Structures are given as structure tokens and as C-alpha cells.
Amino acid sequence: MTGLKRATQLLTTPFHARTSAANLQGRWGPWAGYRAALCFGDVDMEYTAIRNAASVYDLCPMVKYRFTGPDAEAYLDHLTVRNVAKLKPGSVHYTLWCDDEGKVLDDGTLLRHGPQEFLLSCQERHLPWMLDAATGYDVTIADVTTEIAALSLQGPTSAAVLRLAGWDVSDLRPFRMLKVDFGGAELTISRTGFTGDLGYELWTSADHALPLWDHLMAAGALHGIRPIGTDALNLARLDAGFLIANVDFIPADQALRHDRARSPFEIGLDWLIDWTKGHFNGRRALVAERAAGSEWAMVGLDIEGNVSAEGSILYLGKKKEVGYITSAAWSPSAKRSIALAQIRRPYHESADIWVEIYAQRELQYAKLMLKADQTARPFYEPARRRTTPPQAF
Amino acid sequence: MLTRSSEVIVIGGGVNGLAAATRLAREGARVTLLETAAQTGGAMAARGAAGDMPLAHLTPGLDPRVAKGMALETRGLRFHAPLRDTALDLGGDHRTVAGGLASGADAAAWATLHQRLMRFASVLAPFRAMAPPRLKGGGNDWGALMRHGLGLRAIGAREFRELLRMVLINAADVAEDELNDPLLQGLMAHDATQGAWLGPRSPNSLILYLNRLAMGAQMRLPVGGMGSVAKAMTEAATAAGVTIRLGARVAQIETLEGRVTGVVLDDGARLLADHVVSAISPKATFLDLIGPRGLETGLLRATRDIRARGATARLTLRLNAAPNFRGADLQSRMVIAPSVNAVEEAWNPVKYGEVPKRPVMEIVIPTATEPELAPDGGHVLSALVQCAPHDPAKPKAAKTAMLKATMRVLEDYAPGLGEMVSATHFLMPWEIEAEYGLSNWHHAELSVEQMLFNRPNHATAQYATPIAGLWLGSAGSHPGGGITGAAGWNAAGAIIRGKAV
Ligand SMILES: Cc1cc2nc3c(=O)[nH]c(=O)nc-3n(C[C@H](O)[C@H](O)[C@H](O)COP(=O)(O)OP(=O)(O)OC[C@H]3O[C@@H](n4cnc5c(N)ncnc54)[C@H](O)[C@@H]3O)c2cc1C
Secondary structure (H helix, E strand, O other): OHHHHHOOOOEOOOOHHHHHHHOOOOEEEEEOOEEEEEEOOOHHHHHHHHHHOEEEEEOOOOEEEEEEOOOHHHHHHHHEOOOHHHOOOOEEEEEEEEOOOOOEEEEEEEEEEEOOEEEEEEOOOOHHHHHHHOOOOOOEEEEOOOOEEEEEEEOOOHHHHHHHOOOOOOOOOOOEEEEEEEOOEEEEEEOOOOOOOOEEEEEEEHHHHHHHHHHHHHHHHHHOEEEOOHHHHHHHHHHHOOOOEOOOEOOOOOOOOHHHOOOOHHHOOHHHOOOOOOOOOOHHHHHHHHHHOOOEEEEEEEEOOOOOOOOOEEEEOOOEEEEEEEEEEEEOOOOEEEEEEEEEOOHHHOOOEEEEEEEEEOOEEEEEEEEEEEOOOOOOOOHHHOOOOOOOO | OOOOOOEEEEEOOOHHHHHHHHHHHHOOOEEEEEEOOOOOOHHHOOOOOOOOOOOOOOEOOOOHHHHHHOOOOOOOOOEOOOOOEEEOOOOOOOEEEEOOEEOOOOHHHHHHHHHHHHHHHHHHHHHHOOOOOOOOOOOOOHHHHHHHHOOHHHHHHHHHHHHHHHOOOOHHHHHHHHOOOHHHHHHHHHHHHOOOOOOOOOOOOHHHHHHHHHHOOOOEOEOOOOHHHHHHHHHHHHHOOOEEEEOOOEEEEEEEOOEEEEEEEOOOOEEEOOEEEEOOOHHHHHHHHHOHHHOOHHHHHHHHOOOOOOOEEEEEEEEOOOOOOOOOOOOOEEEEOOOHHHHHHHHHHHHHOOOOOOOEEEEEOHHHHOHHHOEOEOEEEEEEEEOOOOOOOOHHHHHHHHHHHHHHHHHHHOOOHHHHEEEEEEEOHHHHHHHHOOOOOOOOOOOHHHOHHHOOOHHHOOOEOOOEOEEEOOOOOOOOOOOOOHHHHHHHHHHHHOOOO
């Protein structure tokens, strides 16, 4: 009993009053210490909202760091692999950062609010690492996770919903930001998201969370707006081919087994690296890996049939074990059974890859050996994701 | 790879810098040694007023590879006969130890223990002359490595088991289990912890005693003083073609794309090099000379985590007459450490930044052996006083208290000594660091978790560093400190083998 008394409840986000009221099934899951809705009622309806109307997803548990100061840019160029000097104020880029061995610690989106101000949003906590990396730089780093209320508004009608809410985003191009006033607070609208669809992320102070929620719901009432949980989002992000830390790769500082950490080459994100910008953390090891080759490859798979391949093992010629699935689902949009997978090189180039699936059918497992063909990512990418101004839906 | 046209810069002209520079020059490289002081020698050369003692007053004997490779004997370097040890007794009933034999009722027990520990030390000694094993990936057969590495076959299974039992225990337990004489127990406790940041009851203190025995069981005085070693080594370096620049303080090590390009001196002069061997503190090398912006975060952390606290204070007294330590042999190495607990009690306050009431110490009177060393007659008393706080809240008061406590103990053992003092030179650990750049006896504490493949840390343990062309070669690297030159010699070997460049 005493143990229970001392135990701490998961935190709730600033949107909790609304999300808990809407969560008909009480389906919650832990996410970075917060209680996050997995599904509000019907995952298919929620997924459909992402692809056909407008969806609202509570992003508050994402870990957020603010970097300010004269050396903020130089510091972030030291920390992360992408070229921060090229990121203009008012812009966002996707990036990642590595340990000394060139293994990925995490990925995230970096928002540049000004010449000396950035916000990084990521999956895991990294403050000790970031503070240590800041030695010798004039930069202030703060974990602002609890200060910021963030919502993701995604789907074809999202631009229309924002217009009805009073904010014209028709000129806002992908990876750009717009600042507007909302009830006396600053609201940042970035054309970003985790769904591979037309969509926006909204960032404001925590005390403006509920009014923002209500305002959006009212504005989107006739445009099919609905709150969505992690289950639906996860399906959409897989369509888009996005990776999640601790799902598709293990952050190097959390890996207990020496061979579990992955480099950017091994998760298909080496394109982010700027080799010309000078020193950055992990560069030495990555230069060596670029020359010597990597062990693993991240691939997108199109698997025959319609059974999700989650948690399955991959074989070369149905025999030799060469990899494993990290995420998989039947995609209603791609209308294919899709998966992200890790394959040991050089088998990532083989056309003879098979996946062994244990499919449960009414309590009984059937063993399937299905052909897995490599396919381009994103698995599903509607043109509206990039079109500016967005079409009216 | 090291080639004939390689430009090599060695930072620091201590025993290790001189050893490394000479070995590399003999290999054909063009070597420049940069030393900030007005003379080479590091801890072997006095910096203060003439007649002052250098930091180090004895040597366990130079690493034989260094002595031979630098032809130090040919250059006239001689040592007096190995010093006998005297464990001083307040009542004048001193114990002496020489050649592994002790006086007093515990003679037999001491001999047995000494022989066993020497056997252990002898299987550890070969490790001193090699680069530490590499810890990479899994799959190492540690059992096999230990067996072969430690020469199990040589000492037999039974003794090997004993070694494994004892290697990580504390010196106090061994002293108290195997000996009865408090004076001999105290001597062992003192010698195990001299220069270390731990007490005799701290875990893992015995291995430091074994390391000491592996260097040489008896200490030596160079003829002409410690400066003679510096002089002979400097001559050897010059003869090998090393260019020595004195008064040259390296302010920065420059790198490009993860490779060393050279150094910048504090006067702004820039020197280019293919290889830079840093024979100074590893912490200073990375944190000050490379600087945090040039370091990867993991390496920065690992470097900051290197512990390098010094607990040794340095006392030199000029005496106008020979002191009388109640009849003790003034030509011996005299140790004031009357029991295990005396050492432990001296150590306790240091953990809290305080000064011990009764410090323990090692005393040498070089002028008793070599009267010419006193310029105007009289004597020089040189003491390494153990258990000085490293970073006390009030440094000035701590220094005063430490000196006072030291003089009180000395007066107890040698009544009338205070009256003979004509000059006092006393340095606390932070002063030693400021003046000599040595924060700890070994530049980085020698302790089990900073040994072998963790010395000074995992990323830099094989003398090579993650920065191509930058090498470590001071006492902060394996096998640690002491006037032996082993670390510098090993570092040069690693560069010559060209590994990890
Ligand atoms: C108080 C004390 C007493 C000791 N007594 C003994 C003893 O009696 N017997 C024994 O065997 N060991 C003794 N030691 C240990 C021994 O002195 C050291 O382990 C040994 O000197 C290490 O040698 P080194 O060459 O690695 O470094 P050092 O001897 O410290 O030499 C490093 C040299 O680098 C120079 N330097 C530093 N920074 C720069 C820079 N930026 N640019 C250019 N030059 C630089 C310094 O001036 C110095 O000359 C003692 C240590 C201490 C602290």
C-alpha cells in the first residue's frame, strides 16, 4: 500500500479537460510521463479524419527545448547533423543528433524563431547531454515542455479550419511558420506534421490551451474536425514513412546492448548530414562509416496479403534471417500491407526477401511466409501535402 | 603513420615528455619539445629559489627501457644505493626495512607478505610496458585474457586465486591480517596510499601498493639530486635530435576536420605538426588546449569525469644542523605513519576539505647522503606530506594549519628540529597545480577505475585519442606516474606502431 501511495500519477496535458471528456473509451497510454489518448472511440474514423477532413492531436508530451543566445546557431550546428546556419528564422527543419560513435540519439523538428532563438521538439529527454554539449557556447537551454501547449491539426480541411478560425495560412509553405495573436498570447502556426498530409502544428502558451481547443473545434465543426489518438496517428505516420524513436530505432543512450544503436546511414537519414559545415558531434565516426560501409539499412516494404507484419522477422530466400520489421500495418490509404524494416546489408538490395508472420485467427495462429518487396517511402503521399496555397476542401 | 619526415610536437618536458620525444626522434621523426618552464624536467626540476627541492625527491628507478634507450648511464647518471626504509617510532624504537626484510618481532611475517606481494607485482609488472587492452564490442574471453595476461602459469593456480582475492581489497585489511607490528602496518598503509586520493581502508587500495612494488620495491636518490635525471634525459633528447624550446607555453592545439594540425603558443606563434604528443595533464589537454567546442560531447564528459585530486603537500626545510629523529638513520627514507589508523585518520578530514591534525609523511634528507647538495653547509629536509585537502573552503587558513600540523609532528619525532630551520618552502596541492601543472601525483588519480583500459578514460586509453594525430603520454596515461618515464615511452611506441592514426 505504501508503495502505491508514493507512486506518481501520469501527468495530464493542458488539454486534458477536453481530451478526457472526448475519450469515450478511456483508452490512454503513457507517453513521456503524460497520459496520452490512444483512441477517442473509433480508430478508423480518426484515421479517416486525418486523410479526409481535419484531425486534432495533442502534442504536449513531445519534449521541447528552447535555445537562446548569441551562440545558439553555432551550438546547434555542433549538436545536430543538419546545417542550422541554412535554417532561416521563421523556418523549421527535421534533424537528428548523434553520440560520439555516430549513433542516433534522437530526431526532432527544429523551429527557428529568430536569429538567436530556436525550439526543438523531440521524443526523448536529453537535457544533460544538451547542457554538456553547450560547454564553451554562449547559449541558454531550457526544457519548456510544460510551458507550451501544442496541437497538431492535420488533414485536407485543416487550412480551411484555420481560415475559419481567423488565420489565413494560404501563403504558408511547408516548413514555414506564421505568428498570430490568440487571446493576447502568441500563437505560432507551422506547416509541419507527422501525417504526410496537409497540416499544421499550433504552439502557444499552456494557459491558452483550452481556449485554443474550443476555438478550433468550433471553427472546424462543419469541416469534419475530430480529436484523434496515437493509434490513428501512428497509422498515418507509417503511411508517410516517418520513424519514431524507441519504435523504429533505439536512442543510442538507451540501448543496453552494444549492437542495438543505429547510425543515420542505418536508418535512412544520412541525407540530413551536412558534411561541409565543419565539426559536429559524431562526425568523425560517420566519416569513417561512410568510407567503410554500414551494417544495417532501413527499408520500406510492400508485403503481399493484408495481414499486418508487426514484430516479424525477415528472411532471405525464406531461410536466412536478415532483418526484422520495426513498424507495420495495413494502410487504408496506400491500400497495401506496408512496413518499415531493418535489413542487414547487403541484403537490403535483394529481391528475395520474405517475412514470416504469425497471424492469429480466432485464437489460433497460422504461420505465413509472405513476399516482401521493397517500395519507396512515403508509402502514401497526397499532393496536397506540399501544394501552396492549399486547395479548398 | 609516423615517417621520417613527420613533424612531431611534444607538449611538456617532464620525465614522460622527454622519454617520448627521445624515442620518437630516434625513430627518425623531427621532434620539437615545448616546455613552458625555464627548464626541462617537470616534477624533477625545482622551480623556486635556488636550492629548493623539486617536487619529486626519489625515484623507484627509471623504466629499464627508458634508461637503456636514452643511455642514461653513459651520460653519467648514477644512483646512490637503494634507500632503506625507516618506520619512525615516537619512542625511538624504529623499524627498518631493506631488501624485503624488516627489523623487529614481525620480521618473518613481513618477509612472507613481501614475497607474496612481490610475486603478484611481478605478474602485473609486464602490463606496465604495454598498451592497455582494448575494450571493444563484446565477445572478449576475459577469463582467458586474465589468465594469460596475468601469467597464471607462472604463479600457479593457488597463488592466482589469492591474487584475485586480494587484488581489489584494501591495504589495511592485508596489513592487519598478515602483520602485527603497528609500525610496519603503518608503513604499508602509507606507501599504498602515497600520492593517491584514498585511505588505507578505502576499497582497492592494495593494488596501488602492488603497482608501487612493480615499479621497484626500494626508492633511490640520484647522485646530484633529482635534477641529474632531468639533465641526463635532456641531454639524451638533444642528442637524439629533439629540438627543445623552453618558456614555450602551448595555449591551443589546432585541429581541422578531426585531425591535429599543430599548436599555438601563448605568444601567438603557430607551429605545424603531423602529430602532437601531450605529455601534460589529460584534462588540461582536452578542456584547455583543444577546448570544449572541438570536443565531442561524450569525450568532453569522459574528460571532465577524470578525477585528478592531489592530497600531497610538499615541504622543504633548510636546516642549519643535522636533525635527530631519535637516532634514526638520516640516510634512509623515513616514514611517519605509526599505524594503519594514523594514516586513515589523516585521510578522513581530507574528504571534507579539512586539514588532518597529524599528517603522515615521507622524509628524505638528501644532504645526509650527499653533503655537497647543501650549498652552504647544513641540511635539507624534504618531505612529502600526506593528506592535504585539495580544494578547501579557505585555502590560506588550510595551508597555515597544514604547515603547523606538519611541523608539530616533525617536532615530536625530532625534538629541536624547529629551532634548526633557516628556510621553509611549503606547497599545498593547488599551489603545486598552479606552479607545476600537476594536480595529482599521476596527473589523473591512479585508482582501479582509472587504470588500464580506463586510463585516463575509455576513449583515450591506448595513447591515441579520437582526434587523429593527437596522443597522450603523461603520467595520466597507463601505467601512471612516478619518475619512471614508462607512460611516455609507451606512448611513443603506440605512435611508432601507427595504430589508430
Ligand atoms: C608533490 C609531488 C611529489 C612527488 N614526488 C615523487 C617522488 O618522490 N618520486 C616519484 O617517483 N614520483 C613523485 N611524484 C610523481 C611524479 O612527479 C609524476 O608522476 C611525474 O612527474 C609525471 O611526469 P610527467 O612527465 O608525466 O609530468 P610532469 O613531470 O608534470 O611534466 C609535465 C611538464 O609539462 C609542462 N607543461 C605543462 N603545461 C604545459 C603547456 N601548456 N605547454 C608547455 N609545457 C607545459 C610542465 O611545466 C612540466 O614540465 C610526485 C608528485 C607530486 C605531485
